[in-house]
Structures are given as C-alpha cells and as structure tokens.
Amino acid sequence: MRRDVFQAIADPTRRAILVLIASQAMTPNALADHFDTTRQAVSKHLRILTECELVNPAPAGRESYYHLNADRMKIIDQWLSQFKSMWEDRFSELDNLLSTIKSTPK
Amino acid sequence: MRRDVFQAIADPTRRAILVLIASQAMTPNALADHFDTTRQAVSKHLRILTECELVNPAPAGRESYYHLNADRMKIIDQWLSQFKSMWEDRFSELDNLLSTIKSTPK
DNA sequence: CATTTATGAAACCAATCAGTTGCAAATATA
DNA sequence: TATATTTGCAACTGATTGGTTTCATAAATG
Numbered sequence: 001m002r003r004d005v006f007q008a009i010a011d012p013t014r015r016a017i018l019v020l021i022a023s024q025a026m027t028p029n030a031l032a033d034h035f036d037t038t039r040q041a042v043s044k045h046l047r048i049l050t051e052c053e054l055v056n057p058a059p060a061g062r063e064s065y066y067h068l069n070a071d072r073m074k075i076i077d078q079w080l081s082q083f084k085s086m087w088e089d090r091f092s093e094l095d096n097l098l099s100t101i102k103s104t105p106k
Numbered sequence: 107m108r109r110d111v112f113q114a115i116a117d118p119t120r121r122a123i124l125v126l127i128a129s130q131a132m133t134p135n136a137l138a139d140h141f142d143t144t145r146q147a148v149s150k151h152l153r154i155l156t157e158c159e160l161v162n163p164a165p166a167g168r169e170s171y172y173h174l175n176a177d178r179m180k181i182i183d184q185w186l187s188q189f190k191s192m193w194e195d196r197f198s199e200l201d202n203l204l205s206t207i208k209s210t211p212k
Numbered sequence: 213c214a215t216t217t218a219t220g221a222a223a224c225c226a227a228t229c230a231g232t233t234g235c236a237a238a239t240a241t242a
Numbered sequence: 243t244a245t246a247t248t249t250g251c252a253a254c255t256g257a258t259t260g261g262t263t264t265c266a267t268a269a270a271t272g
Binding site for chain 3: 133134135145146149150152153165167168169170
C-alpha cells in the first residue's frame with residue numbers, strides 16, 4: 001500500500017478536499033456536499049489523506065472535523081525546490097522553445 | 107485518459123526520471139540503466155511525461171534525448187502556493203500539534 | 213547490402229484505484 | 243428508550259496502472 005503525499009494529491013477530488021479544508025475544518029458530510037459522489041467515496045479519500053498525514057481528524061461527538069496539516073505539503077515543496085532554479089532562470093523559456101523546435105518532426 | 111502533471115509525478119520512477127534529466131538530457135536506454143525495469147517500461151513513463159509536457163524529446167539520429175521542461179513544474183508550485191502561508195506561519199506547528207492531540211482517542 | 217542498435221507501439225497481465233451498496237457502531241434527539 | 247444522524251468499514255465492480263513480452267521501423271555499422 002503506497003501511501004505518499006505525491007500519490008495523494010494525484011487525485012483531483014483529493015486536491016479539492018485539501019483546498020476546501022484549508023480555509024476551514026470540515027466533516028465528511030459537509031465535504032460530500034461539494035462533490036458529485038457519495039459520502040463514502042469522500043470518506044475513502046479522507047482515509048487516504050489521513051494515512052499520509054495531509055489531514056488530521058478531530059472527533060467531536062458523532063461528527064469528525066478534518067483539519068489540513070499544511071506542514072506535510074512541505075514534502076512536495078522540497079522536491080520541487082530542486083527544479084526551481086531552472087524555471088526561475090530567465091533564459092529557461094528560450095531553452096524550452098529551442099528544445100521544442102529541435103524535437104518537432106520536419 | 108487523464109494526463110496531468112499531478113498524476114505524472116505520483117509515480118516514484120517518473121519522479122526519478124525527472125531528477126535525472128534535470129542535470130542532463132538522456133536517452134531512454136541511458137535512463138533505463140538507472141532502474142530495475144525494462145527499457146520499454148521507462149519508455150512508457152517517458153510517453154506519459156511527454157504527454158503532459160514535463161519533458162520534450164529531441165530526436166538525434168536513431169537516438170532521442172529527453173529534456174526536462176521545468177517550466178511545467180510551475181503548475182504544481184502554483185497549486186502549492188495557496189497553502190504556503192499556512193506552513194510558513196510560525197504558529198502552524200503548534201496548531202498541528204493541538205489538532206493531533208484533540209484527535210487522539212482517549 | 214546484411215546486421216546491429218535504438219526506439220516506439222501493441223497486446224496482455226496482475227495489482228491498484230475510485231467508486232458503489234450495504235451494514236454496524238456510536239452519538240444525538242424525540 | 244426508540245429513532246434518527248454521522249461515521250467508518252467491508253465487499254464488490256469496472257477502469258486504470260505499471261509492468262512484461264513481442265514486434266515493426268528507422269538509423270548506424272560491418
């Protein structure tokens with residue numbers, strides 16, 4: 001069972017869940033209202049997000065508020081950082097254009 | 107066929123390919139030497155990376171050098187940016203600790 | 213010109229994925 | 243206490259995934 005943050009954010013519904021709870025913790029039912037799927041499907045996404053610790057459930061009575069653990073996003077940011085110098089380089093656009101031209105079949 | 111950058115970087119082999127060609131463009135054969143899979147498997151990964159334009163092939167004779175298109179990584183960085191203020195907040199660590207404590211079953 | 217090398221595409225396979233329905237447990241409410 | 247609500251888990255299903263083997267094409271080499 002591979003359960004890393006990269007696989008977790010690969011699904012568009014899970015990315016949307018993360019964005020939703022970023023502003024406010026939400027229950028599975030409240031989240032499900034925002035999607036065209038069943039509550040159970042959202043619950044499964046929450047399980048995956050919880051397993052890789054991108055979210056934390058906070059039980060409150062019979063409800064459970066899922067909080068974003070933004071700290072875990074650092075993992076993605078850190079991986080991205082090794083490429084950042086390449087796209088911040090002001091010549092990178094030209095490089096990409098040239099390699100695209102070279103790779104275009106005649 | 108969903109082929110976005112988030113799905114592309116979900117696979118660890120594809121992430122490793124991106125890191126390898128970041129420093130130098132490489133052919134499929136040269137890349138395959140770094141993995142415990144067949145050349146054809148690497149070729150399939152390259153097809154996926156090409157389809158979402160994370161890499162560009164540059165044909166050279168019977169070889170084909172795959173270049174990184176670091177610019178496309180911006181898409182991930184932009185998505186991440188909406189959370190960045192949360193983990194840069196010096197109180198976020200404390201927040202996470204508190205929500206973890208609250209969610210721990212008694 | 214025949215052979216070797218590099219590549220990409222197709223067909224197939226086991227495993228995983230995202231979704232569903234159904235159910236059980238726990239909490240709130242009448 | 244009986245009922246309704248909220249949640250999580252198990253079982254199942256069709257689609258997708260990452261991998262393999264096989265084959266065809268194109269370019270370099272003898």
